[in-house]
Amino acid sequence: MIFSxxxxxxxxxxxxxxxxxxxxxxxxxxxxSNSKLPATRELSxxxxxxxxxxxxxxxxxxxxxxxxxxxxxxxxxxxxNIALKGEWNIEWEKKSNEYADLSCYLDxxxxxxxxxxxxxxxxxxxxxxxxxxxxxxxKAFLNRIALEGHKILNYGYAQxxxxxxxxxxxxxxxxxxNTDNKDFIITNGFTEGxxxxxxxxxxxxxxxxxxxxxxxTSIKLMKLHKLNLIGVDIAEDGIDLMELEYKLKNxxxxxxxxxxxxxxxxxxxxxxxxxxxxxxxxKQYNVPIIEDGFNEELHYNNSHIAPLAAFDGKNNGVIYxxxxxxxxxxxxxxxxxxxxxxxxxxxxxxKRCYNIHTSFLDQAILYEYLRSGAFEKQIKRTRKYYKxxxxxxxxxxxxxxxxxxxxxxxxxxxxxxxxxxDSRKLLQKCYExxxxxxxxxxxxxxxxxxxxxxxxxxxxTMEEIEEGIRIISExxxxxxxx
Amino acid sequence: MIFSxxxxxxxxxxxxxxxxxxxxxxxxxxxxSNSKLPATRELSxxxxxxxxxxxxxxxxxxxxxxxxxxxxxxxxxxxxNIALKGEWNIEWEKKSNEYADLSCYLDxxxxxxxxxxxxxxxxxxxxxxxxxxxxxxxKAFLNRIALEGHKILNYGYAQxxxxxxxxxxxxxxxxxxNTDNKDFIITNGFTEGxxxxxxxxxxxxxxxxxxxxxxxTSIKLMKLHKLNLIGVDIAEDGIDLMELEYKLKNxxxxxxxxxxxxxxxxxxxxxxxxxxxxxxxxKQYNVPIIEDGFNEELHYNNSHIAPLAAFDGKNNGVIYxxxxxxxxxxxxxxxxxxxxxxxxxxxxxxKRCYNIHTSFLDQAILYEYLRSGAFEKQIKRTRKYYKxxxxxxxxxxxxxxxxxxxxxxxxxxxxxxxxxxDSRKLLQKCYExxxxxxxxxxxxxxxxxxxxxxxxxxxxTMEEIEEGIRIISExxxxxxxx
Numbered sequence: 001m002i003f004s005x006x007x008x009x010x011x012x013x014x015x016x017x018x019x020x021x022x023x024x025x026x027x028x029x030x031x032x033s034n035s036k037l038p039a040t041r042e043l044s045x046x047x048x049x050x051x052x053x054x055x056x057x058x059x060x061x062x063x064x065x066x067x068x069x070x071x072x073x074x075x076x077x078x079x080x081n082i083a084l085k086g087e088w089n090i091e092w093e094k095k096s097n098e099y100a101d102l103s104c105y106l107d108x109x110x111x112x113x114x115x116x117x118x119x120x121x122x123x124x125x126x127x128x129x130x131x132x133x134x135x136x137x138x139k140a141f142l143n144r145i146a147l148e149g150h151k152i153l154n155y156g157y158a159q160x161x162x163x164x165x166x167x168x169x170x171x172x173x174x175x176x177x178n179t180d181n182k183d184f185i186i187t188n189g190f191t192e193g194x195x196x197x198x199x200x201x202x203x204x205x206x207x208x209x210x211x212x213x214x215x216x217t218s219i220k221l222m223k224l225h226k227l228n229l230i231g232v233d234i235a236e237d238g239i240d241l242m243e244l245e246y247k248l249k250n251x252x253x254x255x256x257x258x259x260x261x262x263x264x265x266x267x268x269x270x271x272x273x274x275x276x277x278x279x280x281x282x283k284q285y286n287v288p289i290i291e292d293g294f295n296e297e298l299h300y301n302n303s304h305i306a307p308l309a310a311f312d313g314k315n316n317g318v319i320y321x322x323x324x325x326x327x328x329x330x331x332x333x334x335x336x337x338x339x340x341x342x343x344x345x346x347x348x349x350x351k352r353c354y355n356i357h358t359s360f361l362d363q364a365i366l367y368e369y370l371r372s373g374a375f376e377k378q379i380k381r382t383r384k385y386y387k388x389x390x391x392x393x394x395x396x397x398x399x400x401x402x403x404x405x406x407x408x409x410x411x412x413x414x415x416x417x418x419x420x421x422d423s424r425k426l427l428q429k430c431y432e433x434x435x436x437x438x439x440x441x442x443x444x445x446x447x448x449x450x451x452x453x454x455x456x457x458x459x460x461t462m463e464e465i466e467e468g469i470r471i472i473s474e475x476x477x478x479x480x481x482x
Numbered sequence: 483m484i485f486s487x488x489x490x491x492x493x494x495x496x497x498x499x500x501x502x503x504x505x506x507x508x509x510x511x512x513x514x515s516n517s518k519l520p521a522t523r524e525l526s527x528x529x530x531x532x533x534x535x536x537x538x539x540x541x542x543x544x545x546x547x548x549x550x551x552x553x554x555x556x557x558x559x560x561x562x563n564i565a566l567k568g569e570w571n572i573e574w575e576k577k578s579n580e581y582a583d584l585s586c587y588l589d590x591x592x593x594x595x596x597x598x599x600x601x602x603x604x605x606x607x608x609x610x611x612x613x614x615x616x617x618x619x620x621k622a623f624l625n626r627i628a629l630e631g632h633k634i635l636n637y638g639y640a641q642x643x644x645x646x647x648x649x650x651x652x653x654x655x656x657x658x659x660n661t662d663n664k665d666f667i668i669t670n671g672f673t674e675g676x677x678x679x680x681x682x683x684x685x686x687x688x689x690x691x692x693x694x695x696x697x698x699t700s701i702k703l704m705k706l707h708k709l710n711l712i713g714v715d716i717a718e719d720g721i722d723l724m725e726l727e728y729k730l731k732n733x734x735x736x737x738x739x740x741x742x743x744x745x746x747x748x749x750x751x752x753x754x755x756x757x758x759x760x761x762x763x764x765k766q767y768n769v770p771i772i773e774d775g776f777n778e779e780l781h782y783n784n785s786h787i788a789p790l791a792a793f794d795g796k797n798n799g800v801i802y803x804x805x806x807x808x809x810x811x812x813x814x815x816x817x818x819x820x821x822x823x824x825x826x827x828x829x830x831x832x833k834r835c836y837n838i839h840t841s842f843l844d845q846a847i848l849y850e851y852l853r854s855g856a857f858e859k860q861i862k863r864t865r866k867y868y869k870x871x872x873x874x875x876x877x878x879x880x881x882x883x884x885x886x887x888x889x890x891x892x893x894x895x896x897x898x899x900x901x902x903x904d905s906r907k908l909l910q911k912c913y914e915x916x917x918x919x920x921x922x923x924x925x926x927x928x929x930x931x932x933x934x935x936x937x938x939x940x941x942x943t944m945e946e947i948e949e950g951i952r953i954i955s956e957x958x959x960x961x962x963x964x
Contacts, residue, residue, distance in 0.1 A: 016656050027795075063754030064658055064788045088765050088797035092824040100682035100828050107831040109640075129632035137635065138627055145620055150611035153619065153811040158591075174498055176546060188670065188837035195836055200582035224835055272545025283570045306546045313509075315570035329635040331842040342574040346582050349589040353706055354677055355670035359841050360813040 002031060003038070003046055014049050018057035023066060026077055037067065037075045099224070106220045113427070113436050120468040122437035122455040125264070125412050127326055131385060133378050137329065140368035144361075152364040158352040159344070160186030160336070161363035167370055168322075168336055175296075176310035177320070183344040185351060186358045188333040190292065190323040191217060194257075196347045196354070197290060197319060197337065198225045206254040209247060211239050213443035213452070215264040215292065218257060227254075231445035234263065236407060238270035241277060248285040255288050260308055262295035265443045265454035266415040267408020272305050279311040279318075293322040297379055298386065298411050309338065316340035324366075326412065327382050328375070332362040386412050389457045389465065396466050400473040404451070412458040418476055423453045429475040435468045484513060485520070485528055496531050500539035505548060508559055519549065519557045581706070588702045595909070595918050602950040604919035604937040607746070607894050609808055613867060615860055619811065622850035626843075634846040640834040641826070642668025642818070643845035649852055650804075650818055657778075658792035659802070665826040667833060668840045670815040672774070672805040673699060676739075678829045678836070679772060679801060679819065680707045688736040691729060693721050695925035695934070697746040697774065700739060709736075713927035716745065718889060720752035723759060730767040737770050742790055744777035747925045747936035748897040749890020754787050761793040761800075775804040779861055780868065780893050791820065798822035806848075808894065809864050810857070814844040868894050871939045871947065878948050882955040886933070894940040900958055905935045911957040917950045 006021045008014060025031045037043070040058060044051040058075050061067045069075045096104075104110070115121050144152060152161070159165070165184045172179055187193040194217075202208065204226035210218070212231025222229055230251055232243045238260065247253070260270040260278065270278070282289050291308045312318040316339075323335035337347060351357070369375060393414050397406055403416035418426070423439040430436060440452030457465060488503045490496060507513045519525070522540060526533040540557050543549045551557045578586075586592070597603050626634060634643070641647070647666045654661055669675040676699075684690065686708035692700070694713025704711055712733055714725045720742065729735070742752040742760065752760070764771050773790045794800040798821075805817035819829060833839070851857060875896050879888055885898035900908070905921040912918060922932030939947060 012652070013656065019658065060658065060788065064792055065755060065758035086765075088768075088794075088799045090768075090770055090798050090822070092798065092822050092828075096682055096828050097685050100832055103682075103831040103835050104828060107834060109834065110831065126637045129636040132632055132635050134627060134631035134635070137631070138624070141623055141627075142620070145616060145623075149616035149619070150614055151813075153614050153616070153813040154611040155608045155812045170494075174495065176498075176501065176542065188841075191835070192837040200578055200585075203579050221835060273547055276547030283568075286570075286572075288572055306542065310546060312570075316572050316574065317570045329843070330637045331633075331635045332844075333837060333839070333841050340572070340574050346574075346578050346586060349585040349592065350582055352589060352591065353585050353673070353703060354836065355674040355815060357815070358670075359815050359844050361811070362814075362841050362843060 003043065006047060008047070008049070014053040015056035015060065018043075018047075018049075018054060019060055022057070022061060026066065031077050035077050037077070039074060102224055106223055108216065108220070108442060113431055115436070116434070119434045119436060120460060120464045120471070122413075122435070122453075122457070122460070122468060124459050125326070125454075125456040126330060126458065127382070127412070128385070128458050131378070131382055132329060133374055133381075136372065136374035136378075137365065137369060140365045140372060140374070144364040144368045148364070152360045154360075156357050156360035156363075158185070158348045158357045160184065160358065161360055161367060164334075164363045164367040164370075167367055168338070171370075172309070172320070172322075172338055176306040177338070178310075178313050179338065181314055181316065181341060182338055183341045185337050185344050185347050186363055187335045187337060187351070188355070188358050189325055189330070189335040190294070190321055191221070191335075192333075192351075192354070192358075193321040193323075193335050193337045194218060194221050194290070194292070196350055197321075197343075198222065198227070200346055200350050201343075202227055202254060207251050208255055208257055209244075209251070209253045209287070210257040210445065211259060211263060212445045213263075213265055213440060213450075214257070214445065215259060215294065216438075216442045218292065219443070219445060222257070229445040234266060234268060236268070236405070238263065238268050238274060239278065241274070241281070244278065245281055248281060248287055253285070253287045255290060256282055257290045257292065258308065259292045259294050261293055261305065262298065262411060264294055265413065265438065265440070265452075267411050267413060269305065269409055275306070275308055276311060279308050283315070283317055289318045291318050291320045293320055295326050295411055296322075297324065297327050298383060316343075319343060324375075327379060328366070328369070332359070332366065334358060334362050334366050383410075386410075386458065389462070390414065392462055393455065393457055393465050393469070396469040400470050401476065413454050413456045415452060415454050417450075417452045419451065421451050421476060421479060422449050423451060424449060426453070426472070426475055426479060429479060430472055433471050433475065435471045435475075437472070485525065488529055490529070490531070496535040497538035497542065500525075500529075500531075500536060501542055504539070504543060508548065513559050517559050519559070521556060584706055588705055590698065590702070590924060595913055597918070598916070600916055602917045602942060602946045602953070604895075604917070604935075604939070604942070604950060606941050607808070607936075607938040608812060608940065609864070609894070610867070610940050613860070613864055614811060615856055615863075618854065618856035618860075619847065619851060622847045622854060622856070626846040626850045630846070634842045636842075638839050638842035638845075640667070640830045640839045642666065642840065643842055643849060646816075646845045646849040646852075649849055650820070653852075654791070654802070654804075654820055658788040659820070660792075660795050661820065663796055663798065663823060664820055665823045667819050667826045667829050668845055669817045669819060669833070670837070670840050671807055671812070671817040672776070672803055673703070673817075674815075674833075674836070674840075675803040675805070675817050675819045676700060676703050676772070676774070678832055679803075679825075680704065680709070682828055682832050683825075684709055684736060689733050690737055690739055691726075691733070691735045691769070692739040692927065693741060693745060694927045695745075695747055695922065695932075696739070696927065697741060697776065698920075698924045700774065701925070701927060704739070711927040716748060716750060718750070718887070720745065720750050720756060721760065723756070723763070726760065727763055730763060730769060735767070735769045737772060738764055739772045739774065740790065741774045741776050743775055743787065744780065744893060745890075746776055747895065747920065747922070747934075749893050749895060751787065751891055757788070757790055758793055761790050765797075765799055771800045773800050773802045775802055777808045777893055778804075779806065779809050780865060798825075801825060806857075809861060810848070810851070814841070814848065816840060816844055816848050868892075868940065871944070872896065874944055875937065875939055875947050875951070878951040882952050883958065895936050895938045897934060897936050899932075899934045901933065903933050903958060903961060904931050905933060906931060908935070908954070908957055908961060911961060912954055915953050915957065917953045917957075919954070
């Protein structure tokens with residue numbers, strides 16, 4: 001009897017389990033075309049369920065074309081079960097286009113060494129979740145939801161949640177940025193901001209100038225848009241001005257991408273005077289700037305350094321991308337672009353094609369959190385927390401590794417160079433000892449081998465920092481002997 | 483004295499107001515290059531603030547290159563204030579690329595008649611926010627945040643929040659869909675789902691087959707990807723099978739896009755038997771299907787009709803896009819794609835380039851809301867609410883307008899045709915009487931004039947429905963006389 005091996009569970013609706021069982025029996029060839037199913041009354045007795053469940057199952061199967069009913073005769077298996085039986089296999093791996101293939105090729109997440117239990121991972125620079133003030137976040141949620149729950153859970157606008165935009169105007173004004181002829185669009189984090197800009201204002205083959213090394217996600221996106229990356233080397237105080245001018249002069253540069261406030265991976269913060277010179281060079285050569293405000297909030301001393309956008313005044317040469325994702329709550333994916341109103345108007349249409357708008361709930365909570373004052377408290381706590389780790393890491397580096405140089409003043413990572421070492425080979429060796437980090441080549445615009453590495457500190461303990469650096473230094477010694 | 487007109491407010495930090503004032507004075511030419519600023523102690527007395535505020539202001543101005551300090555002499559205005567003075571104006575309107583221009587061109591939100599106070603708008607089909615169960619939503623939030631606040635506020639994964647994905651497996655299984663060789667990726671709503679698929683699996687010039695009329699956002703995205711839209715006409719029971727087969731046979735169709743469960747704008751629901759035939763036609767001609775599960779949950783009767791994806795069994799010919807945005811909370815932008823694992827793997831890399839991942843907070847709340855049982859209650863309430871409006875609208879249409887036909891069984895809108903009327907001209911006339919609706923041409927794959935209109939009912943009252951339809955019918959009469 002084909003129903004004797006049907007074991008009912010309590011997780012799924014009964015009718016659904018019956019449906020599944022019958023389909024399976026047909027698929028296995030046990031119930032063949034035009035064979036008759038038991039009457040509903042009969043079957044309900046056999047398996048001990050209500051007759052309604054059996055009726056629903058039969059009805060659904062009929063709607064799906066699996067069975068047919070002849071009045072007064074019963075229910076039968078159709079012979080048009082080609083859909084269930086005949087295979088239809090599309091070779092999707094051959095169907096993706098160039099864009100998708102390039103996205104996969106550039107997706108280092110899939111090729112990198114994955115984290116494993118027991119590892120000391122210096123790879124991550126995502127914030128330590130324990131630093132999040134969940135209680136204040138909860139309050140912010142409850143406040144907003146009480147005030148306008150029905151509104152923020154419904155469709156919003158592509159440009160973003162108005163109170164948050166108003167807040168950001170003031171926020172950027174305080175950084176010295178004139179926002180009079182500019183506007184904001186809220187994005188799903190920094191990544192979407194850069195993606196929107198590159199999608200809208202660059203074409204394949206355009207020259208884009210950037211620091212070398214620079215943020216690996218940005219390199220990925222620039223390459224995805226088939227831009228020609230023109231890297232300018234970095235020294236201890238940031239981008240090399242001579243080389244910058246030379247390259248601005250001698251190349252048709254479409255746009256520049258810069259991270260003056262906190263270069264990733266090096267952690268270098270460019271001082272105000274140099275920023276002024278950089279801005280003026282771009283202005284002189286009429287090359288607009290995409291300024292990545294990455295981690296601007298994390299500087300340990302309280303006095304801000306004006307972003308390039310501040311020098312832009314009422315001009316429109318700087319497109320600024322901001323995000324709190326390294327301090328606040330990256331899981332909610334809220335960032336912004338501040339730019340000339342015409343740019344924002346264009347990005348708004350493109351954004352609407354991407355995903356209509358960024359979560360209004362998330363924008364509203366973030367707004368409430370920012371205005372409550374919880375943000376300032378969190379910045380202070382976060383700075384202190386990372387500063388301790390950073391100072392300790394430098395102490396350990398001096399003790400065990402004595403690198404050629406250590407760069408970066410602030411933040412959640414250090415960037416070091418080790419004389420005569422290929423950092424990829426070092427990573428292989430360290431991996432055997434369960435220590436991993438980010439090798440310099442992933443931040444190099446040409447993915448060239450380097451003697452540098454980035455050590456992310458945000459999510460590991462002091463003990464792990466010391467132990468990890470000790471192991472790296474032992475691996476360096478081994479490599480040097482070989 | 484240049485500081486006599488400085489009026490301090492209590493909203494902005496003092497140092498920032500001093501900075502602004504000095505910059506303005508320089509911009510106005512009142513303070514010229516190399517002129518000396520008052521000593522910090524002196525200025526603090528003049529304007530009656532702490533000396534620290536003045537020091538901070540001067541320091542920031544120096545960092546920005548606006549002033550320079552000579553030890554023992556004082557602080558002076560630099561002569562390199564070209565950045566503040568010399569204009570730099572980039573003509574951004576000429577810089578956008580073809581993709582951005584096309585996005586703007588296709589962005590009907592910007593060209594449509596906007597809503598004005600006092601209007602009766604049949605335009606919207608976004609849900610009525612008053613139907614949202616904000617209390618249950620709040621509970622869902624509090625539960626999740628208590629359980630894993632630190633986790634869901636931190637970075638997540640491109641594929642999505644695991645418990646939600648597991649839930650969706652079961653959810654789709656209950657609809658009769660075999661998900662064994664398939665997987666999910668969570669997207670920022672339906673729009674991002676379709677955008678990801680088209681970005682990854684189509685090329686400019688590809689033929690895409692779809693119902694005509696169909697969802698205007700989908701038309702926009704297909705045109706943005708420069709696809710060649712091959713429309714198949716719709717009759718009262720959905721897509722015309724003869725025409726479908728003819729077009730599948732005689733065109734190199736790359737992929738089909740179908741909305742069997744709730745065609746937008748018509749509201750037509752295709753029955754199970756016809757779905758089976760549609761599926762098999764696509765299978766026969768080896769053309770994969772993108773199935774838009776739009777509003778599947780809103781059917782008034784409780785028995786589900788299996789989606790095309792259910793007929794696909796263990797095949798991989800159907801890519802299903804789902805969203806709860808018309809029932810639950812569109813403001814949080816959570817949808818999904820269910821497809822062959824290879825497809826999901828590719829979309830994951832593309833998604834990571836777009837925005838890393840969809841808000842983990844929103845996914846977690848939605849998951850909690852769904853599993854709590856609140857979803858089922860909301861579906862029932864929503865169905866009842868819209869059914870009443872729908873029934874009433876049909877009564878009013880019969881009474882006042884007597885259209886050529888009324889289509890659609892369920893949901894938040896009705897679709898009607900009016901003999902001998904150009905719906906654009908009708909809209910113009912109705913607009914003068916403060917009634918607006920969606921004219922049929924925006925859902926036509928060739929944007930051709932039609933005698934059809936979609937009346938969205940979700941956000942207007944019964945009184946407005948009757949009054950609006952009465953006005954439309956008067957405008958129709960006027961047009962017929964002219």
